[in-house]
Amino acid sequence: MKTSTNEKKALLRKMVEIRLFEEKIGLLFHQQLIPGFVHLSIGQEASTVGSCSVLRPDDYIISTHRGHAHILAKGAEPKYMFAECFGKVTGYCKGKGGSMHIADFSKGILGANGVVGGGFPIMTGAGFSIKLRGTDQVGMVFFGDGASNRGTFHEAVNMAAVFKLPIVFVCENNRYASTSPAEKMVAGGSVANRAHAYGIPGAINDGSNVLAVRDSVAEAVDRARKGYGPSIVENETYRYKGHFEGDRQRYRTPDEIQQYRLTRDPIDRFETLLIDEGIATQKEIDAMKAAVAAEIEDAVKFAMDSPLPDPHEAMQDLFVNP
Amino acid sequence: MAVRELSCSLAMAEALKEEMERDTTVFIIGEDLVSNGGIFGQFRGLPELFPDRIIDTPISETAIVGAGVGAALTGMRPIIDMHFADFVTTAMDEIVNQMAKIRYMFGGQAKLPLVLWAPDGSGLNAAAQHSQCLENWFVHVPGLKVVVPSEPADVKGLLKAAIRDDDPVIFFQHKKLFNQTGPVTEDKYIVPLGKAAVRRVGTDITILTYSRMTYFCKEAARELAQKGIQAEIIDLRTLMPLDFATIAESVKKTRHAVVVHEACTTGGFGGELSARITEELFEYLDGPIVRIGARHVPMPFSPVMEHYVLPQVEDIVAGVRKALRR
Numbered sequence: 001m002k003t004s005t006n007e008k009k010a011l012l013r014k015m016v017e018i019r020l021f022e023e024k025i026g027l028l029f030h031q032q033l034i035p036g037f038v039h040l041s042i043g044q045e046a047s048t049v050g051s052c053s054v055l056r057p058d059d060y061i062i063s064t065h066r067g068h069a070h071i072l073a074k075g076a077e078p079k080y081m082f083a084e085c086f087g088k089v090t091g092y093c094k095g096k097g098g099s100m101h102i103a104d105f106s107k108g109i110l111g112a113n114g115v116v117g118g119g120f121p122i123m124t125g126a127g128f129s130i131k132l133r134g135t136d137q138v139g140m141v142f143f144g145d146g147a148s149n150r151g152t153f154h155e156a157v158n159m160a161a162v163f164k165l166p167i168v169f170v171c172e173n174n175r176y177a178s179t180s181p182a183e184k185m186v187a188g189g190s191v192a193n194r195a196h197a198y199g200i201p202g203a204i205n206d207g208s209n210v211l212a213v214r215d216s217v218a219e220a221v222d223r224a225r226k227g228y229g230p231s232i233v234e235n236e237t238y239r240y241k242g243h244f245e246g247d248r249q250r251y252r253t254p255d256e257i258q259q260y261r262l263t264r265d266p267i268d269r270f271e272t273l274l275i276d277e278g279i280a281t282q283k284e285i286d287a288m289k290a291a292v293a294a295e296i297e298d299a300v301k302f303a304m305d306s307p308l309p310d311p312h313e314a315m316q317d318l319f320v321n322p
Numbered sequence: 323m324a325v326r327e328l329s330c331s332l333a334m335a336e337a338l339k340e341e342m343e344r345d346t347t348v349f350i351i352g353e354d355l356v357s358n359g360g361i362f363g364q365f366r367g368l369p370e371l372f373p374d375r376i377i378d379t380p381i382s383e384t385a386i387v388g389a390g391v392g393a394a395l396t397g398m399r400p401i402i403d404m405h406f407a408d409f410v411t412t413a414m415d416e417i418v419n420q421m422a423k424i425r426y427m428f429g430g431q432a433k434l435p436l437v438l439w440a441p442d443g444s445g446l447n448a449a450a451q452h453s454q455c456l457e458n459w460f461v462h463v464p465g466l467k468v469v470v471p472s473e474p475a476d477v478k479g480l481l482k483a484a485i486r487d488d489d490p491v492i493f494f495q496h497k498k499l500f501n502q503t504g505p506v507t508e509d510k511y512i513v514p515l516g517k518a519a520v521r522r523v524g525t526d527i528t529i530l531t532y533s534r535m536t537y538f539c540k541e542a543a544r545e546l547a548q549k550g551i552q553a554e555i556i557d558l559r560t561l562m563p564l565d566f567a568t569i570a571e572s573v574k575k576t577r578h579a580v581v582v583h584e585a586c587t588t589g590g591f592g593g594e595l596s597a598r599i600t601e602e603l604f605e606y607l608d609g610p611i612v613r614i615g616a617r618h619v620p621m622p623f624s625p626v627m628e629h630y631v632l633p634q635v636e637d638i639v640a641g642v643r644k645a646l647r648r
Contacts, residue, residue, distance in 0.1 A: 060396065093429030103428040110395055111428055115419050121388015122420060128377065128389055129396040132349060152415075155385035162380060317430030318465055320488035322563070 001054070001218045003211060005279050009288075011053060011210050012274060015045040015267050016289055018069045020296045021078055022241075025068065025085060025099070028300070029245045034085050038099045039066040040241040043208075046266030047172045047235035048073045050213025051140065054221050060108045060126050060139040062119035065100045066239075067112030070142050075107045078296060082303035089313070090306040096317065108137075117143065117150030120169075124156045127165030127230075138224045140168045140217075146177025148191040157230065161198040164229035168220045171234040172207065178243045179251040192234040200230050207235030208266040211273075238264065328506040330499045331364050333474040337481040338365070338401070340510055342372050345399060348485060349375035351386055352403025361405060362441065362500055387413035387438065391421050394436040399485060407442030407494060408454050421490045422465030433488040437481070443534055443584055445498035447628060450620035455533070455585035460492045461561050461594070467491040467515060468561040472536035474504040476559055479513025487515060496534040496584075516563035520572070524552035527578040527642055530569060530595055532558040535582045535633065542638035553642060561591055566598065573599055577608040580641045582633060587615035614641040 003011075022040045029038050041048065044066075052061065052073035063070035068081065076092070084091025085099045092102050103111035110126065113119045123141040130137045147153060148171060160167045171191040175182050188194055195202025201223070205216045213235050220231035238260045242249045274280045280288075328336070342348045349372075350365065356378045359366030369376045379386050383404070390402040404410060410417060417438065425432050444453035460466045467489055471477045477495060484491040521536060522543050531539045536557045543553040554572050558565065573579050579599055581592035592613035599611055617631045 091429070093427060093431070096429045097427045101427045103431055105395075105428070105431045110392070110432075111424065113420075115415055118415060118420060121385045121416055122392035122395070124385050125389035125392020125394070125398075125400070126396045127392070128349075128351070129393040129398045132347075132375070132393075132398060152384055152388065155380075155382035156388070158380060159382055159385045159389070163377075317426050319467070320425070320433050 001215055003214065007053070008274060008279055011049055011214070012267070012270050012285070013288055013292065014049045014073060015210065015270065016292050017078070017296070018045050018048065018072050019267060020293055021072060021081070022068060024296055024300060026241065026245055034099070035087060036098050038085070038245045039243065040245065041066045041069045041239055043240040043260065043265070044172055044174055044237045045069060046210035046270070047170070047207040047213055047237045050210040051170050051217045051233070051235070053214050054218040055138065055140060058108055059137050060110050060123070062110045062123050062139070062141045063112040064119065064142055064144065064147070065112065065114050065116065066144070067100070067102065071102050071104065071109055071112060074109050076102070076104045076109060079299035079302040082299050083306050086303045086306070087308065088303055088306040089309040090303070094313065094317070095309045117147040117152040119143065120152040120156035123167055124159050124165060127160055127167045128163070130166055131163070136225050138166045138168060138221050140170055140221070142170050142172060144177060145171065145173040145175070145182040145186055145191060146180070148186060148194065157194070157198050157200070157232070160230040161200050164227060166224035166227070167230040168217065168224055169230060169232045170217065171232065172237050173234055174237050174239040176239070176243065176251065181251070190234060192232050195232040200232065202232040202234070204234045204236065207237030208264045208269060210266060210270050324508045325505045326508065327503045328474050329501050329503050330474045330477045330495065331362065331501065333478040333506050334364055334481060334495065335367060337478040337485070338368055339371065341482055341485045342368070342375060347397060348399045348401065349377065350401045350403060351377045351379060351389060353379060353381055353386070353405055355403060360403060362497065364500065383409050383412040384416060387416040388420065390436045390438065391416060391424065391434065394434040394490070395424065395432050399435045401437045401439055401485065404438055404440040406452050407440035407456055408451050410440060410456060417460070417466070418463050422463045426465055434490045435488045437484045437491050437493050439493045439495065441497045442494045443496040443498055444621050444628060444632060445534070447623060447625050449623040453621035455494070455583065457492070457494050457561060458585060458589065458591040458594070461591060465490070466562065469493045469515065469559070470532040470561060471495065471559055472499065472533050472557050474502065475506045476513050476519070478506055479511055480515065480559060483512045483515050486512070491515070494533065499534055513559070515560045516565055518559055518565035518568040519557045520554065520568070521557050522553065522555040524554035524576065526552045526576055527554070527580065527646060528569070528572040528576045529553050529555045529580050529582060529638070529642070530558060531555065531582040532561070533584065535584050538633070538635050539582055539638055541635045542642065545635065545639050546642055551642065551646065569595070569599070570603060573603050574606045577606055578645050580612045580614060580638070580645050582614045582638055582641070584632065585615055586618050587613050588618050590615050609645050609647060612641045612645040614638055
């Protein structure tokens with residue numbers, strides 16, 4: 001698809017925003033300011049931003065335990081996300097969700113899901129809902145190589161294929177399911193290969209090339225929107241950080257991580273491209289990064305300054321009609 | 323208003339038809355709904371009336387239940403047909419970790435107006451994997467409402483209430499009661515969730531029960547009456563939310579209680595009721611609360627063994643006498 005100069009700049013800015021957000025979350029976690037678990041997706045920005053860049057505001061996404069990036073890419077505001085991660089009452093979920101369970105239904109974000117593979121069946125239902133209501137929305141469900149081995153994946157892909165539901169299954173294959181290498185755990189060569197079994201398209205992309213991802217996902221979204229049914233898109237990517245913050249990562253070497261950082265970093269690659277194409281100068285990019293960093297600081301300040309919930313609020317929000 | 327004798331099956335079909343006519347966001351998703359009107363014929367006639375809103379799926383309970391959750395989150399009111407209540411085990415993550423938690427963990431942003439309809443219970447010699455009563459599992463999980471009707475009029479009224487409710491409702495309908503008939507008025511009434519019904523007024527003991535056991539308790543009460551014991555029978559109808567006010571009123575009057583359900587006694591809802599009554603109404607009690615339920619084994623196939631494992635009328639009579647120590 002055609003990507004304008006402004007769109008390219010926006011793609012870079014969103015990737016930078018996500019990277020800085022994630023780095024900040026990591027820092028705050030290690031300063032023991034964020035309770036619980038955090039799972040960062042640094043290194044995977046091109047896959048997420050390229051995929052969400054072709055969605056409309058009224059389209060749906062479902063994210064994963066490693067979900068900050070998807071939620072930001074679909075338009076959520078960093079300040080309410082930080083507040084949620086801090087357990088503050090101003091957070092997206094009033095402090096009831098935390099890092100693994102952030103949603104913004106007003107933006108079509110049906111939530112990050114703490115259960116690996118938990119999103120597939122739910123998106124199937126959003127697909128039925130879209131068909132029954134007669135709209136041309138699309139649902140995009142993000143998952144990792146690990147989740148592709150859950151039964152939920154196979155039931156949902158079959159169901160979506162049978163009913164031609166408007167769903168794009170976006171696999172962010174970051175090579176490790178927790179600690180287990182994908183090549184040891186995923187039969188059939190790739191996740192995308194599994195599409196053939198269900199008679200739907202399956203594509204594999206260089207997941208650190210934001211434009212390649214965007215083009216491939218655009219095709220799948222277009223197909224879904226026109227009523228031709230679901231697709232699987234697999235973006236080959238890499239996470240620089242552990243499965244969770246604090247993961248000792250005995251399953252891989254620091255060298256392997258360094259190789260990816262030096263040769264396939266999605267932000268470095270795209271910056272170089274924009275400079276080579278004359279779309280932006282290094283100076284402009286540096287200025288943009290400084291502006292995003294300042295926004296992130298403001299967002300953190302908002303979260304820090306926000307009040308904690310009254311503990312009694314734990315008893316609210318269970319039922320609409322108690 | 324005219325009153326007809328209807329079976330639970332027909333009462334259910336009426337509820338579905340009325341609600342699907344009233345609200346175009348109501349749809350039914352599950353297996354074998356169109357071709358056969360459901361495995362018990364409970365949906366017969368509906369596919370012709372609402373061809374787009376009865377969806378026959380592959381055998382994929384995980385995806386079916388999850389689809390109900392996703393559809394409810396995006397503006398629809400799904401009714402999920404669980405085929406047999408026993409099969410909830412194939413979709414436990416979707417029920418326990420998704421359906422029950424999504425509203426709460428996202429800070430009340432979403433509502434999940436859905437009904438998971440699950441035919442449960444034994445008495446059909448269907449053996450271990452098609453006979454269970456699992457309602458208490460779901461009472462234990464915050465975020466789910468649990469309905470266990472006994473009479474056809476309640477099947478209709480409670481199902482309509484469940485469909486209109488904005489929260490997820492697990493609706494257990496006993497298989498052995500599909501053909502059970504009872505009076506059902508012709509008006510489009512609702513039976514609100516969370517209200518128990520006093521089925522028999524008595525002064526000597528309160529029998530708390532629900533679903534098919536309500537009928538067993540009525541028979542036991544007739545026998546007890548011949549021995550001079552007047553039992554009050556409360557059909558709970560909804561376990562979550564629970565109408566504890568009606569229970570308390572009765573126990574304060576009779577000063578004795580037994581709890582009767584078809585599910586295994588161990589870990590069953592009777593334990594919860596017994597504990598709560600003891601905690602909150604101890605000073606009114608003149609005797610121990612006795613639980614009557616199934617023996618602690620999977621349901622055996624052979625009819626003589628199934629009969630032995632299930633609570634029977636004589637077990638209820640004996641339980642009442644034990645509670646009253648007479």
